[in-house]
Amino acid sequence: MAWYDRLFGIDREEKLNPAQELYNPIVDASREPIVKYERAYEELEIVNRGVNMIVDDTAEIRTKVGPAIKGRSIIKNIKRAKVDLLINQEPNPFQDINTFRRNLVIDFILDGNIFVYYDGVHLYHLPSSKMIINTSKTTYIENFTFQDKITYSPSEIIHIKENSFYSIYRGVPRLSPSLRTMNLMTSMRKFQDNFFKNGAVPGLVLKSPNTLSEKIKERMLQSWSTRYRPDAGGRRPLILDGGLEVDSITNVNFKELDFQSSITENEKIILKSLGVPPILLDSGNNANIRPNMRLYYLETILPIVRKINFAYERFFGFKLEEDVTNIPALQPELRDQSQYYTSLVNGGVITPNEAREAIGFEPIEGNDDLRIPANIAGSAANPDEGGAPVQNEEEEVEPSLPPIEVE
Secondary structure, three states, X not given: OOHHHHHHOOOOOOOOOHHHHHOOOOEXXXXXXXXXXXXXXXXXXXXXXXXXXXXXXXXXXEEEEEEEOOOOOOOOOOOHHHHHHHHHOOOEOOEOHHHHHHHHHHHHHHOOEEEEXXXXXXXXXXXXHHEEEEEEOOOEEEEEEEOOOEEEOHHHEEEEEOXXXXXXXXXXXXXXXXHHHHHHHHHHHHHHXXXXXXXXXXXXXXXXXXXXXXXXXXXXXXXXXXXXXXXXXXXXXXOOOOOOEEEEOOOOOOOHHHOHHHHHHHHHHHHHHXXXXXXXXXXXXXXXXXXXXXXXXXXHHHHHHHHHHHHHHHHXXXXXXXXXXXOXXXXXXXXXXXXXXXXXXXXXXXXXXHHHHHOOOOOOOOOOOOOOXXXXXXXXXXXXXXXXXXXXXXXXXXXXXXXXXXX
C-alpha cells in the first residue's frame, strides 16, 4: 500500500507490476562472462591499479547508522547496534570489515553486481560470477542459486547492481565500455612477446640465383631452424652456398614497437571508464591533483558507497549515511577553514576556542568569551545595548582652542 493510501486511510489491494509477466527469462542469462575482466585485472597494470585504487578507497569509508526508517524493511526487529556491528566492524567471524568491503567492491567493478548473504546473524560475501538469478513472472525474483547447488530466498540476499540498460536483474561491469581497448592492449603485449621470442629479428628471405628443388629448399629450411635459435638468446652463423643471399622483408623501427603513445591513450580510456582521473596516477603537481581527487571521490567513490548503503537501508530498515570526516580530499583546506572560522569569531558567533576545536586544535585558556565586533560595540557605559556612545549631560565639555596663527 502506498504511503498516501495509508495517510488518507484508503484501503485497497496492493498489486504487483502488471508488466512483470512480460519479462521473459526465468533464469537471467544476460550477464557477461566475468572472466575477460578478471584476466584484464590480472594482466594489465593500468586495470589492476585503477580497480585497486577504487576498491581500497571505498573500503575505507565508514557508514553512520541513523534512526530506524518507518515503513517496510526485509529484516524485522534488528537492533541499531547490531547493524553498526555488521557494516562497520565485523560482518562475520572470518573476515574483518575492510576485507569484506573490498570483496564487495571488486565484484561491483568487474561484474557489476554484489551479492551478500544474511543468515540471521552474520553477513557473507557470495562471488557474483557464481550467482544465478532465477526470475519470476509474478514476484520479480523467485530465488538465487549459487553454483547451481545452493538456493537462497530473496529475503536472505542483499543484491546491489550497477547501472544497466538491457537488464533489470543484473548490472553491467564498469570496464565494459573499454573492453575493446583492453583487448587491443593485450594484443600489443602478445605482439611484443612474440617479437622478442623470435630474437627481435623480423622475417628473412633467402635469395638464390639458381632454381632449387623442393628437397633442397626443405633442407635449407631445416638448417636455418636448427642453427638459428632465437629462443636460446643467441645466433649461429649460416654458411650459404650456391649464391644465396639473406634479406629482410620488413623495415622495423624499434621505437615504434614500444607502442608508447598508443598505450598512453588506451590507459586514459580505461581510467575514464573506471571513473579515475588519469592525473591521479601521473606525477602532476598538487594544485591539479587536489581538485581532481575531490572530483574522484564525489563522482566515483561516494556513488558506490551510497548504492551499497541504499541496499542496506532497504534490507535492515535504518537510515545510513557515509562518514567522510576522515577523507582529506573532501575537507576544506586549512587556509579556507581559518578564514571561515576567523570571520565567525570576529562576528561574535563563536568563541576562539570553539573555532580551534572545529579545526582540530587544543583550546587556550582565556579564549572562551565571545568577541563583540567594534562596529556594534555600543557605549562604554552600556556596551550590550549597541549604538553610539551616550554623552553625560552634566559633564562639561571644554571649548576647543582656536588655531594659532603664525605670522
